Amino acid sequence: MPLRNSSARTALTAALLVITGGSALGAQPASAAGHPPDATASHWADGTWRMDGYGTVLTIAGDHLQTYQTTSISCLKGDDAQRSHTAPGSVTFTGPDATVLTVRVLPGQAGAALHVDGSPGDRMLHRVPSLPADCGRPAPADRVATFDVFWQTFEENYPFFAAKGIDWHAVREHYRPQINARTSDAQLFAVLSEMVRPLYDAHVHIAAKGTGRFAQGRPGTVVPSSELDDRLRAYIEERDLGGGQLRSYAKGRIGYADLPNSQGYLRISGFGGYTDDPDDSYAANSAELQRALDDILTPERTARLSGLIIDVRINGGGSDSLGLQIASRLTDRGYLAYGKVTRDDPADPSAFTRPQPIVVQPTPGARYTGPVAVLTSGSTVSAGETFTQALMDRPGGSVRIGQSTQGVFSDVLERTLPNGWQIGLPNEEFRTPSGRTFDGPGIPPQYREPVFTDEEFGHHRDSAYDRAVSLLKSGARPAAAARPR
Template sequence: MATSSRIRHPSSALSFGRLQGVWRSRGYGKILLIEGDEFVVFEETAISCLKRYAGSLDELGQWYENLVVSPGEQAFGVRRATGVTRIGFRRLKALPATVTDTQGRDRDDPVYNFEVFWHTFAEHYALFALKGVDWFQMYQRFRPRITADSDPEVLYATLAAMLRPLRDGHVRLHTPWGHYNAGALPALYKRLGKELEEAGEHRETTSYLGELRDWLREVIHQDYLGGEVRQGGNHLVEWGRLNGTIGYLNIRAMSGQSGKLGHPAHDLAATHAVMERALAELGNLPNLVVDIRGNGGGYDGVALCFASYLMGRKRLAFTKSARCGKGFTGQQAIYVCPVAGDTYGGNLFVLTSELTASAAEIFVLALLQHPRLTLIGDPTLGILSDTLERHLPNGWHLTLSNEVYRAFDGETYEDIGIPPHIRLSFLGRRGREMGWDPMLDRVLRLAGEGSR
């Protein structure tokens, strides 16, 4: 099948053109203005409504897909092109008064930026209860530090200090004065840092981890796959055979397969193409290893696309709901549906680590109802929510977790990660000293093929 036939078609400008007027999203804090053949998107809080994006309706149709309009045209729903989320909009009579108020403000006012920042999290962050953070207390503690004369560096340091207790890898703040990620380092980093300390080596843990990952990849390529490694999807997908009955598939990311940054439709097309190639070679084997130990995420839609080649029938992958006012939107059910044609029908062994994050965890959620699934490794990182992108009046950019994901059985794995069936440490010292991969060796034993 030609790659281009797999690209999803966006909603048309003509479809959006019938929706003239002002619309407010349910959750997600967006105001959408459609006038003529153009649109404007505002980011809304209770005290602000900041104009962020404008363009043609053709561009809007690239952002949103699968437009469904209510009979009275007082509401509509769309799916974001970068994921699987459906967002509902309802009609307003006019733009909120906060639009004019925001336009009249000094956008560099430190106090105003602090207030918009605080309201953004107060109204949209979904995990305060899970994190044990009282955001109102944070306001009382940090608000007195900011005055009209505060330097940008002081504002940045204050906002970063407020984010630190969230310990959330999807919470980030980007400014000219620094970039802050609120995520806590996985235990793997602490373990490797201790190794460096014991060896008296003064070097970055990140570079050490990178060297170890390169070493393991070489071991897998040469010692387990015998140098017979296929690649596709912009070198982000690798596959081969461990032996005559076990296939190996390494998915290194859930975006970028097309080589075009920020083009999810093309990534999906490339994912279909590479999975068709890989399963043409591995699909008849009774066992398949899927290695996502180094997969840090990407697009949920790409993750579900990979999973659709590994499931024999339609199953509930997960549900998700977003912060909305003082509560949440209704739970949206997301299913993994097998592709037309053959899907893999054998035993599935999925390897995970603490580096398995975000959309890679969505891939695992999508496979939890697989009847022959065995998860091996460490619990995943535990950052499943999509990131909601927001901006402050001064132009600073931030992201936050505004959704709650639940597995098919209602379990939530935010913060704790998805646990494996068989616990083995990623890049454990013993395996490195012996020069092997304990997880692949365990698969060999489970499949009755011995081990190294």
């Protein structure tokens, strides 16, 4: 039985026990149907599994894993993967795009858990007798069928219609009569784009082969780009660092400089793209990040730092787990980063999976545990935002300066429409201990300052950076500033 929103605070607060050794997955009740799988049996994972949330069914047969994207009206074959590793109680599959999926036994329970490398938390699996009937017959690929699957996918997975004041059923009633056998690809693309435009959700996109691409950010914000990143890095080096240069890591996505007054400046423009690995695998990115952090957070430097500025004002996102890896170098004890839930009932937008507590655990070796100032803006997107959220309750204290983040946190649920077009949408929430999410408006700063405006450039200012330097120099306790809960 999925938890309702009103239960989030109790469930997530109780889940804090994981910090002292509990297991978020182990705390979940066993299914009334079936028996725990025999992890010692050959190919114990073989069979058909339905995922809690995500509109996904998958089959495992020997060395092959196949996913199916399902709604109440459709079933389309999704990604597949091949077995790459087997261990007691778990089996790992790797997809053609180097995505790593691990399925493992839940001790004493009837289900299993699937972990996607680079994404925190797990997705619960339950055995089902067979694939849905729609998976066994060809799916119609005409314009009307494509429209219907598009609408139904959002209807069953998107969590934020009510918060954004959107009547999705009224949207269907308005637009569906416009679609028929004579509708062109351009007309269909225009209709689908107009349907989701009022969401102003940077995690919603449509990729229509040969026709167009739709994506947009929140009004008044700028979506990060490599050109913007290069321009602002140069401005920071010239203005904030007095002509000095950032020490560059991870193909320029990470930069560091020592500042006067024993402060440090760490700039992170993304959580991925750190290597020349053509697959951009999580393992390769994680290893490169570890090398960068080892060079930046040395024992000598962490001992002398009186404050650390972390700049994610231009951050295009990536892997949430890489953000947690950085957070683990900024604490000496475990704490809750956030609770992750997934919309879980196609007919009830208020129903979510049980919150999984995502915990920051201190990494071995040198760590910095002093005050941190985090610089944010509307161009702080996705994993840049979950990283910001993961530092909100950091034991050493942190303060946010600048502008509200973009307001998108979920992993992107990638779907294929019957005509072959690709779409993406969010279906998760990242919650504070009180059950609050920041989807839509973003995480607000505790000290609001302009960020890279024309006036700032014209007067050669960087007010957010200057405020961070001043606060850290004064010895103000960041943890004392009011936090949104």
